[in-house]
Amino acid sequence: MEIRLRVFRFQPEKDQRPRYDVYTIETDPTERILDLLEHVRGDIDGSLAFRRSCAHGVCGSDAMRINGHNLLACKVLVKDLGTSEITVEPLLGLRVIKDLIVDMGPFLEHYKSVMPYFINDDIPADGKEFLQSPEQRARFDDTTKCIMCAACTTSCPSFWSNTEYVGPAAIVNAHRFIFDSRDTGAEKRLEVLNEQFGVWRCRTAFNCTEACPREIKITQAIAEVKQVLTSGKLE
Amino acid sequence: MSTLKTTLTGYTGYRGREGHYAFLLHRITGLGTVLFLVIHIIDIALVYLSPKGFLDVIALYQTTLFGIGEIALVFCVFFHGINGLRIAYFDMLKPANWSIETERKSTRITLIATLILWLPATFFMARNILIHNYGLFGG
Amino acid sequence: MTQTHVFDVIIVGGGGAGLMAALNASRTAKTAVLSKLYPTRSHTGAAQGGVGAALGNLEEDHWEWHAFDTVKGSDYLGDQDAIDFMCQEAVQSVYDLEHAGLPFSRTPDGKIAQRPFGGHTNNVTKKPVRRAAYAADRTGHMILQTLYQQCIRNGINFYDEFQVLDLLLQDGVTAGVVAVELATGELHVFHAKAVVFATGGHGRMWDITSNAYAYTGDGVAVTLRRGIPAEDMEFFQFHPTGIYKLGILITEAVRGEGGVLFNDKGERFMERYAPSIKDLASRDVTSRAIYLEVKEGRGIQGKNYVYLDIRPETVNLYAEKDGRTNPDGSPYRVTAEEILAKIPDIADFCKTYLGVDPVKSPMPIQPTAHYAMGGIPTDKYGQVVVDAQNTILPGLYAAGECACVSVHGANRLGTNSLVDLIVFGKHAGLKAAEYANGADLPVVHGDPADFARQQIDRLMNGSGKEKAANLGRELRKVMSDDVGVFRTEEGLASAVEKVKELRERFKEVKVGDTSKIFNTELLNTWELGNLFDLALVTAVTALERKESRGAHAREDFPKRNDENWLKHSLAWMDGDQIRLDYKPVVITKYVPKERVY
């Protein structure tokens, strides 16, 4: 089938303002959007810049806006979009460096602010594993899946209007540790998330959950953090 | 202000699902309601501060244009209330029930419930306008 | 302008091995990690099934059994001292990861859960043993995340999106690296006493591959250009179960959980190739079996794929036939829900890319290029050795897939890639820091960025007669056709010539994008150059090795030949010329014998 691929272009060394380039491409409906971009860069215009690595949805490099919503370019096939008009734009809310590449700096700073690492230096005396029941392990399974692609945070209306908001991805990564029965740092993380740019900025628009390529129930995770802050109880 | 541009691009251009539009509508209906509320407090206060002014305002409210505004206000209040309950229910009481399916479904139910309340109200308010402003229905 | 930085230890690569090295080196030395991707996007994150370690959480197991399985899996080409070291250290390393927060799946009594995996056996009964510690089917993701998280906790210096182009050596001693910052296009010189390469594999030279776009063998190519040999490059693993056409990996754990391979006639053909262990035979054996089925016209609908079936009715039927039992002795039975809980990501891949629900219909699969057994030669502490006498190059280390210790020999066992990177990543980091703390910073004579700049200039100023994308396609085709699962003298000889010709034509390539900021075309073209170099070494070493061993299967020499070929190959690159040498395999207690599964 023939598709029209409209790509957001911004070359900082040449362009004053962004433009859209249109490529007409003959392709298979089962091709990934990433394949189309690779084709453009390899065979049509080498200057098109975008990130990608694993090409099957586990590394999180190629999150972008495809036909208006956040997706991984490697996880969406042409036929999934149901149209031959495809528009590809960079993530919203982060500074565009070049074409589809955005500055991930603020995103990573928010991630780091919630202490996204295991805290418990009290290693079991026998040197073996901390014991954890399958139920306790299941409690935070969903939020361990995050690949930090930023699709959630950059789909969030609260983040668009104020990038000081810690954002869904950071809360997801805090959730992963707050609910880990082995971890001892929950209070410190909750302290951060209880601030004015913490969980209370979540307006439950659900864009994050809809955008997550790993199908993490993000809004639910945020609500669970709110619940802990309200009740003071970690189940 | 580039974040303002980003925000408006996102609000209007991002292809979210039900939750995105529920968020926008919640905001718009909330701001609409609070705007009317401020005006309403002042106009009612006129009964004490300036009863003459009160009568002028009431006359203004009775025009068709304000009548339509009133119908919109009723929509705002119903939607904002029901949607607020929906959010509070999941957000405070049952986070575990909050999946993509329940989000989409609950938003649709919210809209339907709003319409169920609003449409009959609209009927009566429109009828009032037609009776009093246009002399219909034997007014 | 070239910026200059000084560190004790530089880690090149932010995957599992690199981060493990960084965590351990940074305890005593000033350490920085250079990564061409954000570290969490490294390919370690794509590893699915598990990390092998004889914890014995579900049944009797011993590290010696793990070591024997690895030796046998390697087709006796693995160095046995290093294998013993790895399998022994694996146990503590897995506990270390758990203490760092890794969310392993759990047994009912709260211990780390373990599952069976190809080639891992109880050495007494010869039955599969539950040795692979796992976190659902995203063990690599969890390892990568956990290590990155701990690096953040420890405040390690990261230079994200820096591509290392060159290694600095001064008078035979490591002096640092030169890298380009992708965001600015500027060159940076990193002076360091010790450098650890952890740059991963090079599977992007094949058409059907499970490897990330980033897997272009940068570390091996950079060191080759600096006169360091590459070891055992003819051995490249083809994983039997990649998604048809896309190559995306379907973990061996699917077969560990009871999945069965079928040909077009509905036969469980692995019964013929590995009568006792069947579908859980090691990867080279299984890949060749699929290839042969397809070759003999028994691919599905005559095409070049077979079915992998994990539908519960199939699993239960064959589990009953095999008499498979649970640890408590009850018969092994599964439900669709249990399967989906154990392989959620695989189910997602199948639905996304194939439109197939794996618990309802079988998955079309074909062998996919997967793992480089060969790479930069090192000893068991990650120290790079540069000749057949194992002479150490001071200050240079390598770990993970880019290194060849060699523990995988001619064929890597499933789960051992993760074992490799946690064990040798750790020890390379420790050794590098130890060395750096006792060494002086070498003074580099001349312009250190000179060679890196030359490489860039050549790509920017070519004639433009050739297009890089076309050459890449031709390379992948010739490698897939002639240097794949099965190899012949004729095919390999023509592949060598073809790759040489492509390398010549590559000199005519010109990068069209003249910008400095995120010039991804320049980066991709440079990476392609690395693949050409490694492809040549692979084809030449494969042509020379006249036997079949592990992943290297010659149709014209179908038998293993221990008399002449029980040795590692070493290849040096000098322009178009590849110089070869060989070094003996370390054999301690496991005497080579025929490999039967």
Next chain:
Amino acid sequence: MTATSEQIRRVKVRPNYDHIAWKWMRYSAVLLIPLVWFHLILQDVIVGVHAMDLDYVAQRWANIGWRVYDALLLGFAMAHGMNGVRQVANDFIKGERARTIMSWALFIFWLAITAIGAAALIGGVRQDFPLN
């Protein structure tokens, strides 16, 4: 470090203004929904704006119950609404200082409007005005 037993872990976090505001929005809503809806249905739909005059207001406020009802409306609706405005404004205003100024401005505005409303509720319809 066996953690297999299902004990409930408790956490203590300092109270935060935005958390209190978040709870306020929800608790006040529970009260506001019946109050506002009934008020709206009664005044806008059943009675209608065309039946509205000073007499009507005077009659209504002659009943102390209605005055209490309207006082509750005034107090809760305005506070709920003003906090809503603050949250929306917070989304757009950059910098701690600007946000502080905005919060104070809204607070003063809220006080002023509430005071005006309260004055009318207490004072009632001015009787010195010639009704006819």
